[in-house]
Amino acid sequence: xxxxxxxxxxxxxxxxxxxxxxxxxxxxxxxxxxxxxxxxxxxxxxxxxxxxxxxxxxxxxxxxxxxxxxxxxxxxxxxxxxxxxxxxxxxxxxxxxxxxxxxxxxxxxxxxxxxxxxxxxxxxxxxxxxxxxxxxxxxxxxxxxxxxxxxxxxxxxxxxxxxxxxxxxxxxxxxxxxxxxxxxxxxxxxxxxxxxxxxxxxxxxxxxxxxxxxxxxxxxxxxxxxxxxxxxxxxxxxxxxxxxxxxxxxxxxxxxxxxxxxxxxxxxxxxxxxxxxxxxxxxxxxxxxxxxxxxxxxxxxxxxxxxxx
Amino acid sequence: xxxxxxxxxxxxxxxxxxxxxxxxxxxxxxxxxxxxxxxxxxxxxxxxxxxxxxxxxxxxxxxxxxxxxxxxxxxxxxxxxxxxxxxxxxxxxxxxxxxxxxxxxxxxxxxxxxxxxxxxxxxxxxxxxxxxxxxxxxxxxxxxxxxxxxxxxxxxxxxxxxxxxxxxxxxxxxxxxxxxxxxxxxxxxxxxxxxxxxxxxxxxxxxxxxxxxxxxxxxxxxxxxxxxxxxxxxxxxxxxxxxxxxxxxxxxxxxxxxxxxxxxxxxxxxxxxxxxxxxxxxxxxxxxxxxxxxxxxxxxxxxxxxxxxxxxxxxxxxxxxxxxxxxxxxxxxxxxxxxxxxxxxxxxxxxxxxxxxxxxxxxxxxxxxxxxxxxxxxxxxxxxxxxxxxxxxxxxxxxxxxxxxxxxxxxxxxxxxxxxxxxxxxxxxxxxxxxxxxxxxxxxxxxxxxxxxxxxxxxxxxxxxxxxxxxxxxxxxx
Numbered sequence: 114x115x116x117x118x119x120x121x122x123x124x125x126x127x128x129x130x131x132x133x134x135x136x137x138x139x140x141x142x143x144x145x146x147x148x149x150x151x152x153x154x155x156x157x158x159x160x161x162x163x164x165x166x167x168x169x170x171x172x173x174x175x176x177x178x179x180x181x182x183x184x185x186x187x188x189x190x191x192x193x194x195x196x197x198x199x200x201x202x203x204x205x206x207x208x209x210x211x212x213x214x215x216x217x218x219x220x221x222x223x224x225x226x227x228x229x230x231x232x233x234x235x236x237x238x239x240x241x242x243x244x245x246x247x248x249x250x251x252x253x254x255x256x257x258x259x260x261x262x263x264x265x266x267x268x269x270x271x272x273x274x275x276x277x278x279x280x281x282x283x284x285x286x287x288x289x290x291x292x293x294x295x296x297x298x299x300x301x302x303x304x305x306x307x308x309x310x311x312x313x314x315x316x317x318x319x320x321x322x323x324x325x326x327x328x329x330x331x332x333x334x335x336x337x338x339x340x341x342x343x344x345x346x347x348x349x350x351x352x353x354x355x356x357x358x359x360x361x362x363x364x365x366x367x368x369x370x371x372x373x374x375x376x377x378x379x380x381x382x383x384x385x386x387x388x389x390x391x392x393x394x395x396x397x398x399x400x401x402x403x404x405x406x407x408x409x410x411x412x413x414x415x416x417x418x419x420x421x422x
Numbered sequence: 423x424x425x426x427x428x429x430x431x432x433x434x435x436x437x438x439x440x441x442x443x444x445x446x447x448x449x450x451x452x453x454x455x456x457x458x459x460x461x462x463x464x465x466x467x468x469x470x471x472x473x474x475x476x477x478x479x480x481x482x483x484x485x486x487x488x489x490x491x492x493x494x495x496x497x498x499x500x501x502x503x504x505x506x507x508x509x510x511x512x513x514x515x516x517x518x519x520x521x522x523x524x525x526x527x528x529x530x531x532x533x534x535x536x537x538x539x540x541x542x543x544x545x546x547x548x549x550x551x552x553x554x555x556x557x558x559x560x561x562x563x564x565x566x567x568x569x570x571x572x573x574x575x576x577x578x579x580x581x582x583x584x585x586x587x588x589x590x591x592x593x594x595x596x597x598x599x600x601x602x603x604x605x606x607x608x609x610x611x612x613x614x615x616x617x618x619x620x621x622x623x624x625x626x627x628x629x630x631x632x633x634x635x636x637x638x639x640x641x642x643x644x645x646x647x648x649x650x651x652x653x654x655x656x657x658x659x660x661x662x663x664x665x666x667x668x669x670x671x672x673x674x675x676x677x678x679x680x681x682x683x684x685x686x687x688x689x690x691x692x693x694x695x696x697x698x699x700x701x702x703x704x705x706x707x708x709x710x711x712x713x714x715x716x717x718x719x720x721x722x723x724x725x726x727x728x729x730x731x732x733x734x735x736x737x738x739x740x741x742x743x744x745x746x747x748x749x750x751x752x753x754x755x756x757x758x759x760x761x762x763x764x765x766x767x768x769x770x771x772x773x774x775x776x777x778x779x780x781x782x783x784x785x786x787x788x789x790x791x792x793x794x795x796x797x798x799x800x801x802x803x804x805x806x807x808x809x810x811x812x813x814x815x816x817x818x819x820x821x822x823x824x825x826x827x828x829x830x831x832x833x834x835x836x837x838x839x840x841x842x843x844x845x846x847x848x849x850x851x852x853x854x855x856x857x858x859x860x861x862x863x864x865x866x867x868x869x870x871x872x873x874x875x876x877x878x879x880x881x882x883x884x885x886x887x888x889x890x891x892x893x894x895x896x897x898x899x900x
Contacts, residue, residue: 114442114609121618124875128882264428270889 135275136258141288143274144267146247148288149190149210151257156215157187157345159292160207160337161223162198164352165191168402169221170411171291177415178219185219189292194320195246198228199334202249207337209254211344218345219418222337223352224373226366229334231327232320295404298397309399313357316400326366331376338380346421349377350414351386353406355399359389385417423466425675426629433463434679437585441683442609449606453580456683460585464549467589471547474512475583481508482557483578486564486571498565505561509554516546521750549589551747555714556582560596562718569596577603584685586676590669592690592710599687607684616863617681619878623851623862624674626881631848632667633890634841635660642836643811646821650829653836654821658804661811663845666695669708674860693856695803696781698795700764701774703803711747715740726769733769738762748810753818757809764802780856844888 141148145166159169171187178185190210197203247266253259263271273281287295298304341347351373354362362369370386377384387394387410394410395403402410423429437459445451465472485505489498514522523539530537560581563569572578581600587593642649642657649657673690680687694706704712720740726733738759745758768774781796782788788796805822812818848861855861862881866874 114611117609117611117614124878127879261428264431268891270887272883272887276887 131272131275135271136260136263139258139263139274141290142284142286143263143288144269145286145288145294146192147259147262147267148290149188149192149292150251150254150259150262152188152255152290152292154212154215154255155186155188155190155210156212157185157218157220158207158211158341159187159189159191159221159223160197160203161191161221161352162196162225162228163191163193163294164225164354164401165189165221165223165350166193166292166294167296167397167404168352168407168410169223169350169414170293170404170407172289172293173408173411174219174221174415177412178418181419183219183419187219187221187291189294191223191292192248194227195232196248197246198230198232199224199330199337201333202246204333204337204340206248206251206254208340211341215344218341220341220345220347221414222334222341222347222349224334224349225351225354226326226362226369227320227324229327229330230324230365231330233323233325296397296401300395300397300403305395305397308397309355309357312398312400313355313361316358316361321361321365324365331372335376335380338376338382342380342382346418347380347382348414348418348421349373349382349384351384352410353387353394353402354389355394355396356389356391358399383417383421385414387413423463425672425679426625429466433459438682449604450576452607453576453603456585457576457580457583460580460583460588463585464583464588467548468545471550474547474550475553476579478509478512478553478557479579479582480575481505482561482582483571483575485561486578487573489561489564490571502561502565506558509558513550513554515542516544516550518746518750552591552593553582553588555593555711559593559714559718563596569600572596572600572604574604584680586680587687590672590676591708592673592676592688593714594688594710599685602685610684613684614682617678619862620674620678620681620860622678622878622881622885623860624671624676624678626885627667627671627674627848629671629889630667630844630884632664632671634838634844634888635664635667635890637891638836638838638841639664639811643817643821646817646824649824649835650832651825651827652830652832653834654825655804655830656834656836658808658811658821658825660841661807662695662800662804663848665807665810666691667848677860689859692859693780693852693861695800696796696853696856697799698777698781698792699768699773699799700761700802701768702777703799704761704765705778711744715744719743726774730770734766737766737769741765752815753809753812756815756818757806760806760809764806783857840888844884847884 139147159165159171159174161169166189169189169191171189174187175185188210190207191197192203197206247262251262251266253261263274267274269281285297287297289295298308338347338349351370366372370384373384373386394406396406397403423433437456440455440459441452445455461472461475464475482505485501488501489505492498492501520541523541527537527539560569560571560578564571572581577600580603581594581596582588584594584599584603639657639661642653643661646654646657670691677687677689688710690708690710692706692709694703697703697706720736723736723739724732725736728736741758741762742755743758745754745756745761748754748757765774781792808821808825809815809818812821851865852861855863855865858864866877869877
């Protein structure tokens with residue numbers, strides 16, 4: 114037995130060393146989610162799907178609020194449609210990410226019709242989307258390095274972090290430590306038009322047909338507001354989208370703004386809706402703001418929060 | 423809890439320490455600990471079905487005792503029928519009820535009537551086909567006086583619920599496993615090292631070969647209408663490697679972990695794709711299930727001793743039952759029937775036992791004839807796999823129609839050079855190591871430690887560098 118343990122220890126030295134180095138090498142280029150699970154619990158959160166992940170920039174929000182006497186360190190805990198729609202999985206994950214001792218925090222909940230709709234077409238291995246999102250299965254969301262995420266949820270070979278496949282390196286996405294997902298895409302008019310057409314088509318042909326407004330998700334949005342209200346200021350925000358995307362959203366939920374206004378009144382929080390304005394806002398694909406306009410919209414949200422006070 | 427997860431990587435070392443350090447001095451304590459950990463392992467999937475497992479275990483334990491104690495043959499038979507009936511009843515309800523209800527409705531519909539069957543919305547308890555067959559073999563062996571029942575419920579429960587084999591086999595026999603559970607296990611360095619190597623090789627098969635193949639297989643099978651014949655053939659061949667890597671990989675990890683704990687499980691695979699005829703394939707593929715059906719179905723039916731008609735009947739029975747065991751779908755039944763069709767000419771010509779040894783046993787390469795026979799057998803198996811993988815019969819026939827079309831001789835639309843290289847490496851190791859119980863067993867045994875370790879590090883590197891998208895083990899669904 115002693116001999117076995119001796120040789121096993123010796124043999125495992127190299128793999129364990131490589132493994133540890135790999136874990137510590139994971140960073141904002143690893144994938145679009147990883148870093149969000151490596152920080153301590155947070156006292157101010159930005160929630161939503163990829164629109165919020167790319168659109169709302171914590172460093173901009175913090176600088177505006179701090180300059181006006183509101184000490185806030187916000188954190189973008191938004192993911193993507195299908196993963197972080199409001200629901201049981203996201204609610205549970207937000208509870209884990211929220212510092213239970215947080216007071217006077219700022220909580221921005223980005224909302225749109227898709228985030229409170231159930232996508233019946235999005236079924237994997239017989240499970241609806243709220244069952245397969247990793248937010249449901251991930252036990253640890255405040256661990257650095259987050260071994261659980263990298264071993265269980267990271268969808269590439271683990272050594273890819275240490276020795277990236279040169280054919281698959283994607284430098285268009287960079288996840289910052291504060292949770293903001295910065296995109297670096299070709300913003301030429303032709304490229305943007307092509308991506309917008311593709312994105313809108315995808316939503317119109319698949320997601321719109323399979324999505325239905327979900328009272329269950331709306332209920333979880335309310336529960337999320339209730340949870341966060343105890344720790345500070347909550348604001349619901351509908352981020353700007355391209356007019357063609359807005360038209361689809363109006364088809365899915367014609368009275369979405371009214372629903373949110375009523376919810377905001379009931380919960381005594383503010384609702385800020387940005388109407389479609391293709392002159393004012395620029396998008397990478399009709400759905401996500403370009404970084405410059407993300408900063409602009411974040412500034413507007415910060416000013417709204419200051420106005421609440 | 424899957425073998426290829428972080429959970430298991432934490433679970434097994436805990437079992438190892440508890441087993442060899444904490445409970446080593448007491449066989450009783452060691453078995454109780456193993457049973458508790460096995461039930462914990464199973465409960466990680468769905469704790470509610472643990473009660474079904476425990477019920478099934480104690481039903482067979484109690485039936486075994488009653489069969490042995492009852493003096494009259496008639497009463498023995500009653501207890502056997504009770505045990506078999508309840509076991510198959512559970513299997514029927516959870517696995518086959520909806521299939522029969524649906525098939526009955528279709529049948530009635532063909533006669534112009536309308537049926538509205540009630541379908542059950544139940545999840546299939548993982549491993550139910552495996553642990554049911556463990557229990558059945560136990561009561562059959564007692565009934566036929568092959569073994570005496572154990573009076574220790576913990577030993578019996580561990581025989582059924584031992585975690586390495588609980589959810590996907592190998593399907594053990596009481597004659598083989600129970601004596602090992604009842605005897606003290608000694609730490610044997612050579613066996614433990616061998617177990618570690620088998621786990622390593624099993625992981626490679628599962629996460630590198632099976633999971634990488636699965637990505638392309640899913641793509642091709644799901645969108646088969648859009649592909650030409652050569653791509654469809656490529657998809658079918660890849661599925662052959664996927665299912666072999668997946669299931670034999672699982673078996674290797676199961677056997678390896680059990681061996682680390684000093685317990686030998688039945689060999690489940692013996693390089694089946696190097697078979698020279700279909701009879702040999704079935705002696706090498708899912709051996710524990712094939713031998714189960716041979717011993718408890720085929721031989722009681724008369725085996726191959728009767729006339730031609732009996733041989734044909736028994737062959738079809740065993741292959742159809744085997745197909746049906748895999749799942750409640752006509753695709754599995756056709757898969758079984760197809761193998762019966764492949765098998766019968768070999769059986770009826772008396773050549774079913776002409777390839778008993780490993781191919782090219784005394785040479786490095788096979789002869790041309792052997793190579794041709796291996797290729798032919800492999801191709802037959804690949805055709806049958808199409809039915810196994812397809813969603814339904816319509817899907818399978820459409821896939822085969824697409825495959826055997828003029829586009830069979832064009833360049834495949836999907837092809838991964840990286841995967842081809844990995845499969846090439848895999849086949850090389852399996853070929854060189856085909857005289858062992860698993861590919862890696864004897865390779866490098868006489869090399870200096872540095873070279874041996876370099877090889878193991880190389881395989882570890884491949885595992886962590888080329889892991890495919892995690893797929894659950896295919897045989898968990900059975």
